[in-house]
Amino acid sequence: MIFLNNLEISGANYPSWDTIPDEVWQGILNNFIFKISDSFAFMGVSKKADLFPNGLSYFNNWKLDIIELIEVEDDIVCRFQLNESCKSKLLEYEFAVHSFKSKQFSNYYEFDQLYFFSGNRLVVNYINHESMLDFIDLNETEIKFIEGLEPHIKKFLIDPSVLTVALEAAKMK
Template identity: 65%
Template structure:
């Protein structure tokens, strides 16, 4: 099994290494369409253990999502509600700004943000998107899934590294 990390325009050398850019809409859509949507059958938001968690204090952003509950899963010591990755959810997830929404509510300071989005293949967590880090972690990939990475655009593929490579870069910088 393979664990890899995507960081846009990853630079593992130079004075500010490791460094990377935020994920653009185009890259987000390409990774979803050409990799994640080919593997995943469900998804979950961290901190959301039931459908009602998506509708706090009148938030209606998810009212046009067809949210079919598949069950619960444990991710990083959190219990999350898994939703079927159907065509309606795919279309909404392709809108990169799905994570931040403007609406009027003093409690949430005019936005509602999901910190992490998880994708599953049956019971196996395969992708963890960490919104505030602009990072995609590909987890527990098997060889055939890893081969899909090879079919991505070269600019995207070059920013996907084995997780041990990223850890080594951080350790090298810390020890420098």
């Protein structure tokens, strides 16, 4: 299952979708991800220092408790405990994009993807630059949490095959 906000699978610019609004992001985190996940990781981040390149300090006030290194999608990443500090920061949503008055950075992204785990099992992949949530290999209990999401959130969940068909059709234009 994939979450795409305001998915358009027909029309001149299909397939297309919008960024995830704060209310929807917070609803998915509180009513799904935080209920099934105990840890998370940032793509390309194998140690805390990776979050602070060239003196950037956005993550200084996060309580980042390291669990272990884990392999995800051909990347070795540092898995952090999903504690209350991290939950509150993730709920802010804008944690992923920062603007700086700097010659080196205009907009800076710490990561391209954010992984959520239940134990060592990857359950959600948030693709930052696409505003896409990919739900992976969910069990029956986890699927029930998705079914319990509010209707205005659930309506944006699609089967990946629908997106694949739309992408293939767009290539044929």
